[in-house]
Amino acid sequence: MKKIPYGSVGTFEDLITQGYLYIDRTQYMEELERLSEKHLIFLRPRRFGKSLFISVLQYYYGIEHQEKFERLFGGCYIEKNPTPLRNSYLILKFNFSGVDTTTEESTRTSFIEEVRLGVANCLKTYSSVFHPKNIEVLQTISSPEIIMKQLWSWVKTEANGTKIYLLIDEYDQFTNEIVAYRFEEFKKIVGRNGWVRKFYETLKIGADDGIVDRTFITGVTPVTLDSLTSGFSNATNVSDYLQLNEMMGFTQKEVMGLLRDIGVKEALLEETMIDLKNWYNGYTFNKKATQGIYNSEMVLHFAKQYLQERGYPQKLLATSIATDYHKIRSMFRIGHKEKENIEALQKVIEDEGILAELTTKFNFEIGWAESDFISLLYYLGFLTIKGSRINQLLFKIPNYVIRELYYQYFVQITLERANMDIYRIDTHSKVIELAMHNNLTPIIELTESVLAKLSANHDHASFNETHPKSIFASWFYAAGIYHIYSELEVEKKNKDQEKGRIDLLLTRRQPFVEEVPYQFIFELKYLKKAGKKRLETVKKEAVCQLKEYLKDDKIKEMMDLKAYVVIFVGNKAEVVAL
Secondary structure, X not given: OOEOOOOOOOOXXXXXXXXXXXXXXXXXXXXXXXXXXXXXXXXXXXXXXXXXXXXXXXXXXXXXXHHHHHHHHOOOHHHHOOOOOOOOEEEEEEXXXXXXXXXXXXXXXXXXXXXXXXXXXXXXXXXXXXXXXXXXXXXXXXXXXXXXXXXHHHXXXXXXXXXXXXXXXXXXHHHHHHHHHOHHHHHHHHOOOOHHHHHHHHHHHHHHXXXXXXXXXXXXXXXXXXXXXXXXXXXXXXXXXXXXXXXXXXXXXXXXXXXXXXXXXXXXXXXXXXXXXXXXXXXOOOOOOOOOEEOHHHHHHHHHHHHHHOOOOOOOOOHHXXXXXXXXXXXXXXXXXXXXXXXXXXHHHHOOOEEEOOOXXXXXXXXXOHHHHHHHHHHHXXXXXXXXXXXXXXXXXXXXXXXXXXXXXXXXXHHHHOOOOOOOXXXXXXXXXXXXXXXXXXXXXXXXXXXXXXXXXXXXXXXXXXXXXXXXXXXXXXXXXXXXXXXXXXXXXXXXXXXXXXXXXXXXXXXXXXXXXXXXXXXXXXXXXXXXXXXXXXHXXXXXXXXXXXXXXXHHOOOOEEEEEEEEEOOEEEEEEO
């Protein structure tokens, strides 16, 4: 069993030589070289293996690693299928994830240092090519574009025709942080005369002069792409190319192999795969893609914890990954449209999907539309493509852990809008009271108090059935002890009836199966105060609906299942236990 490469392992060489698991992606060197484009931009959500892929490119194409080829790539696809460009370049690598965005001055200064560091490393790596005094000259230059122009000059005169393969990792991380908090500064640095655009203009010069032969740039969002491509017009965004859909992340087959490697017994393999597919799978990056991709770091978190605990981990999402994804909260501020962005978020939670045109470049000069925010959620990994209609794509939440995060944000936002202290409300204990003692009262009282506060703030004039349902469901997502199914489709026993949808189903999940006594099914309704006279009719209909759902074969198999109808009439709940 190889070691699980979860977290920061180091370079591709470290991974291979220190006995870590490596899921082979070297066939994509061949695929990338087949493309007519040579300067590529590739966007994927956080924790999809972008930095490792950059490292693989570095070791495959760098002339300095030629003698290590068999040792590093032995057993990989590329060992038996090497490409013509193998180990033929000088590698120039930048990583902009470390740029200090504390202030406008620190951002520029830190960016310059990252550029200087990348060039210095290139000069040192190829010390047999470049004059040693170049390093001293480099330290005297205080402009990123001049640093690059000077490097192009040295390559022309000293590299004897050897060309550069340019690698840029996390091109957008620092600008993504700035755009959320200091929008005017963002527009200034990426605008026509901004220093970010000036830097990319010098990369175009290197490409036009034949000094930079190939480029591979990774990032998460296209928020800065307009600036990049306006300056470096040679670069092409290939993120949605169908043949590159599986270039990063894990496929179903690869996850199955990993589960066998960590010792999941064959008798439990199918059940475990179903769980992982539900939790971590679902990403597609082209509307024609048929293979859903797993977030690799999420799967590796599961594998590492499974090995340590000899079973399922308690938390489905590692703290480090959750922290990355929590940055969505700051993204609500983009475009000065926090209210509109939060409304779009609520649509995502309540609907089965949302149609929007995919924004491939963000232009903040022409405003910020709902489709821009939906596109941003897609790039961040909070939505994925699940279909299309004419020129619009259908976006849905990709998997369970992302839906859980949405509801965690929804809890925060809901309580903030109700002017309630999120840190003083222990939602977890209220869910535990229900799970352990079948006591629904604490959850009902909490929901009623939130609805009352929202009503006082005139925040629920436009409420419909889905609003209180979202609030009610959010408490269970926050607790993290149940599988939560919303709008689960079930067969009706009467063939003349259409299929039904269970509003909310809570089932036990590993590793809490033995500890949690009860499972739950809810039928939820909402009436405004003016509709109270319809209560008995609605109650009767809801009870009939729920009784039909309880006839479903799979539902009948569930042990310790408690069934409730909950009807919210204005701010108050009417509960019927079946």
